Amino acid sequence: ETGVTQTPRHLVMGMTNKKSLKCEQHLGHNAMYWYKQSAKKPLELMFVYSLEERVENNSVPSRFSPECPNSSHLFLHLHTLQPEDSALYLCASSHRDRDFDEQFFGPGTRLTVL
């Protein structure tokens, strides 16, 4: 596999469920990101991991819990979500400290919270 992959592509969950989103990058990057994209809103940065260390937590509620076990994998653990958390969750990766190096995005997980 190449690029950035995300699983699952679609997820429907109830407010009491616990689920995890998975992201994997095959590009040799050392920074990974979670973004949220809601309808009519710009992409919102949620978390940044650089060299496997969380360097940004953009005031995200604690019901979202990221995990970065190594430079190729990133998880987003979800629990007791709210219907307003329904959105497209995008993972991205890049090289750290290279301003013009683009961020490559995965295809996203479309999450619906009932």
Place this chain on the structure above:
Amino acid sequence: RKEVEQDPGPFNVPEGATVAFNCTYSNSASQSFFWYRQDCRKEPKLLMSVYSSGNEDGRFTAQLNRASQYISLLIRDSKLSDSATYLCVVNYGGATNKLIFGTGTLLAVQP
């Protein structure tokens, strides 16, 4: 004021037309600038970086005016395949390589 502001459109143009998108950003410390393209129900993909001197890639020209905190994208000879949402993106730099996205401008090229 929004950190990155774009006209949401939609811009409906005929094939072959020239179309221009504008974007303003609020943080004067911003260090790098990009245009991303996002097709319907797909992920964003880098279209082009925007350099201080302006840059061109085929039918696409990007310009940056740091004094006015303004970025533009010009598309010449529009194709049907150019139909997408164009996202203006600003990088604040630093250790986190933090990108701030505009809401995007929707372009629909008509036959």
